Amino acid sequence: LSVAWWNGRLVPAAEVRIDPGDAGFLHGDGLFETLRCDGGRARDGAAHLDRLLAGLARVEIAIPEERAALAEALAAVAGEAPRPVARLRLTVTRGVAGAGSADGSPTRLLVAAPYAPPDAETYRRGVAVHLLPDFRIDSCGPLAGLKSLAYQANRLALARAEERGAWEALLANEHGRLVEGSRTNVVLVLAAGAFTPPVADGCLPGTVRRRLLERGEIAERPLAAADLAAAREVILLNSLVGALPVARLDDRELAAGETAARWRALLP
Amino acid sequence: LSVAWWNGRLVPAAEVRIDPGDAGFLHGDGLFETLRCDGGRARDGAAHLDRLLAGLARVEIAIPEERAALAEALAAVAGEAPRPVARLRLTVTRGVAGAGSADGSPTRLLVAAPYAPPDAETYRRGVAVHLLPDFRIDSCGPLAGLKSLAYQANRLALARAEERGAWEALLANEHGRLVEGSRTNVVLVLAAGAFTPPVADGCLPGTVRRRLLERGEIAERPLAAADLAAAREVILLNSLVGALPVARLDDRELAAGETAARWRALLP
Numbered sequence: 001l002s003v004a005w006w007n008g009r010l011v012p013a014a015e016v017r018i019d020p021g022d023a024g025f026l027h028g029d030g031l032f033e034t035l036r037c038d039g040g041r042a043r044d045g046a047a048h049l050d051r052l053l054a055g056l057a058r059v060e061i062a063i064p065e066e067r068a069a070l071a072e073a074l075a076a077v078a079g080e081a082p083r084p085v086a087r088l089r090l091t092v093t094r095g096v097a098g099a100g101s102a103d104g105s106p107t108r109l110l111v112a113a114p115y116a117p118p119d120a121e122t123y124r125r126g127v128a129v130h131l132l133p134d135f136r137i138d139s140c141g142p143l144a145g146l147k148s149l150a151y152q153a154n155r156l157a158l159a160r161a162e163e164r165g166a167w168e169a170l171l172a173n174e175h176g177r178l179v180e181g182s183r184t185n186v187v188l189v190l191a192a193g194a195f196t197p198p199v200a201d202g203c204l205p206g207t208v209r210r211r212l213l214e215r216g217e218i219a220e221r222p223l224a225a226a227d228l229a230a231a232r233e234v235i236l237l238n239s240l241v242g243a244l245p246v247a248r249l250d251d252r253e254l255a256a257g258e259t260a261a262r263w264r265a266l267l268p
Numbered sequence: 269l270s271v272a273w274w275n276g277r278l279v280p281a282a283e284v285r286i287d288p289g290d291a292g293f294l295h296g297d298g299l300f301e302t303l304r305c306d307g308g309r310a311r312d313g314a315a316h317l318d319r320l321l322a323g324l325a326r327v328e329i330a331i332p333e334e335r336a337a338l339a340e341a342l343a344a345v346a347g348e349a350p351r352p353v354a355r356l357r358l359t360v361t362r363g364v365a366g367a368g369s370a371d372g373s374p375t376r377l378l379v380a381a382p383y384a385p386p387d388a389e390t391y392r393r394g395v396a397v398h399l400l401p402d403f404r405i406d407s408c409g410p411l412a413g414l415k416s417l418a419y420q421a422n423r424l425a426l427a428r429a430e431e432r433g434a435w436e437a438l439l440a441n442e443h444g445r446l447v448e449g450s451r452t453n454v455v456l457v458l459a460a461g462a463f464t465p466p467v468a469d470g471c472l473p474g475t476v477r478r479r480l481l482e483r484g485e486i487a488e489r490p491l492a493a494a495d496l497a498a499a500r501e502v503i504l505l506n507s508l509v510g511a512l513p514v515a516r517l518d519d520r521e522l523a524a525g526e527t528a529a530r531w532r533a534l535l536p
Contacts, residue, residue, distance in 0.1 A: 004288075017285035018293050020272075020379060025286050025359075027419035028296025059424060091293075094423075111288060138406050138442070142421045150418035151295035153410045155362075156327060174406070174442055 003080040005073040005110040008065065013111055022107055024093030028150030030107070031055045035074070036240050037086040037112065042078040043239065044268040045071060047207035052090065055146050061094055063106050073110055081112035087240060088112050093149065118241055123264075126247030126256035127167035129181065129234070132157055137180070139173045139202030147204060158182040168236055170228075170249075173202045178223040181236055184244075185209040187218050189233035189259060195221040196237075208237040211267055233257045242267055271348040273341040273378040276333065281379055290375055292361030296418030298375070299323045303342070304508050305354040305380065310346040311507065312536040313339060315475035320358065323414050329362055331374050341378055349380035355508060356380050361417065386509055391532075394515030394524030395435035397449065397502070400425055405448070407441045407470030415472055426450040436504055438496075438517075441470045446491040449504055452512075453477040455486050457501035457527060463489040464505075476505040479535055501525045510535055 002013040023029035033048040042048075049070055056063065065073075070090075077088060093107040118127070135157050143150060161169035161182070168181040179197050180186055185206040187196045196213075197203050198220040212218045228234070234246035234254055243263040245256035270281040291297035301316040310316075317338055324331065333341075338358075345356060361375040386395070403425050411418060429437035429450070436449040448454055448471040455464045455477075464481075465471050466488040480486045496502070502514035502522055511531040513524035 016288045018288055018290070020284050020286055020359075020377060021381075022286070022293070023423070025290070025293045025417070026300075026357075027423050028417050029420045029423045032294075059420070060427070089294075091288075109288060113289075134408065135410055136406060136408065138404060138409075140402065140404065141406075142403055142424050148418075148420050149293070149296050150416075150420035152297045152327070152416050152418035155291070155295050155297045156410050159328070 002082065002112055003077055004112075005077050005108075007108050008069075010076055016109060016111065018107070019096045021096045022093055023095060023097060024091065024107060024149050028148065028152070030061070030091060030093030030149040031059065031147050032092070032149060033090040033147060034239055035088040035090070036115065037078045037081045037088050039083055040079045040081060042074045042088055044207050044211065045074045047210055048090070048239070049074075051147065051205060051207065052092065056092060058146065061092060061106050063092060063108055065108065077110050077112055082114040085115045085117055086112045087115035091149070115240060118244060123244065123261065124256065126245035126254065127236070128165060128248040129168045129170050129236070129246050130161040130164050130166035130250055131170045131172075131228070132160060135169070135171050137171050137173045137202040139175070139179070139200065141202070144202045145199050145204060154182040175201075176225060177201050178225070178228055179203045184236040184238045184241075187212075187235040187237060188223055188227055188231040189235065189257070190227060190231060194218045194259065195223060195227070197221070197223050206237055207239050208242060208267060212237070212263060215266060217263060217266065233259055235260045235263070270350065270380055271345055272380075273345050273376075275376050276337075278344055284377060284379065286375070287364045289364045290361055291363060291365060292359065292375060292417050296416065296420070298329070298359060298361030298417040299327065299415050300360070300417060301358040301415060302507060303356040303358070304383065305346045305349045305356050307351055308347045308349060310342045310356055312475050312479065313342045315478055315536075316358070316507070317342075319415065319473060319475065320360065324360060326414065329360060329374050331360060331376055333376065345378050345380055350382040353383045353385055354380045355383035359417070383508060386512060391512065391529065392524065394513035394522065395504070396433060396516040397436045397438050397504070397514050398429040398432050398434035398518055399438045399440075399496070400428060403437070403439050405439050405441045405470040407443070407447070407468065409470070412470045413467050413472060422450040443469075444493060445469050446493070446496055447471045452504040452506045452509075455480075455503040455505060456491055456495055456499040457503070457525070458495060458498060459500075462486045462527065463491060463495070465489070465491050474505055475507050476510060476535060480505070480531060483534060485531060485534065501527055503528045503531070
């Protein structure tokens, strides 16, 4: 039976239930992290904890745990997580509070679920993506760059892409610049190099994106529609799939190159 | 003990617990309604059900209940709700589903909690509001006009207003036009009449707003910053407070007129 970490304690996952007055359920008022876990080991927990703690400070949710306690919880839940591959989800909400107040103690929850990564053929051939023309990320919005529980817009975008047979929806911001996918960062391989949009354009600072930036494999640059049209390769990044090539962008076929496979081999 | 309506059944409210895999908790993927309940009777349930059902169709969440069954549930929970005044919350989420899927059955929940309305003095004098200069509602966004569980941005806006001693945050859209409060619609009383922003500018179609539009008390008109500066009265509307005058807009004092009190007397 799966183990969860819930408000500081390890418990059987089946025991975890959320109070209907939790701010996460009432208003999506919280943040989350999704981590991949291979053979009982969480991948790049350090990057996920960095992002979570920075986000919690920004939305002013104060949790009682120090960073080390969160890292211990990650290791403990990962060790009991389904094998060979699991998805870990770490959620922190503003908690249960009185009506209209924000004074409750935060809810902290880490759970594991089985995860089936894309198969080798999908990695080789790549996936289809759909550019949503009328969905605009507000690069200056209060949630820009946060992995907020208020994620419904992204879910609706993904559902629209899936209706068209695509694996991911690509999203632009209010200036028409490419920002990210509904659950991925995006990289365009152009003649001048491999580029991903800057956080100032409204994207989430993804952990895989971060590691590839640190290694100099990619660089930040605002990306216009013309860049998307000129891209030799388009690659999606997130903590579950690593780096996944795009084979089709709406009606346009793309060559899935070797870049994504090379990047996957570099990741923590 | 309070009664809740949960997935088609009446149960003791204390029994209600949300699965941590619920799309409402995972991603704010759902909608809600807040109703006022006076002496065991829900106010204007018809308008709330109209809006909820229209919203569910838009986000493609299909619930098993017909409208009449929802109205019955409202009446049943209202009858057992705290007195004299309660707040009812009707929540519908995409439910519990497999990883990355959206095929779960929806979660439907109606709960009641005590509610203390503003006192007579507050209604007479009015409340303070803070105009958030850097928070922009995307009038064309996928969630525009929906009472989405993905409400974190509104909660953060309200928290910022409260830090400044204000009761509400006023929000503008990407064109700089006034849209609404974090939990209210807004009306400006100008020389030419009483105006509220059109839904096309990104506001939620509130139930009190709707009733005042139907009676010809207010009309829709895009409202610029200059209109806010010229307003003789500023009035906030929602289903809990009815109509509440504004006494202060940041550093500017406003006269709380008789309009809000007259409107409250007209509401269902």
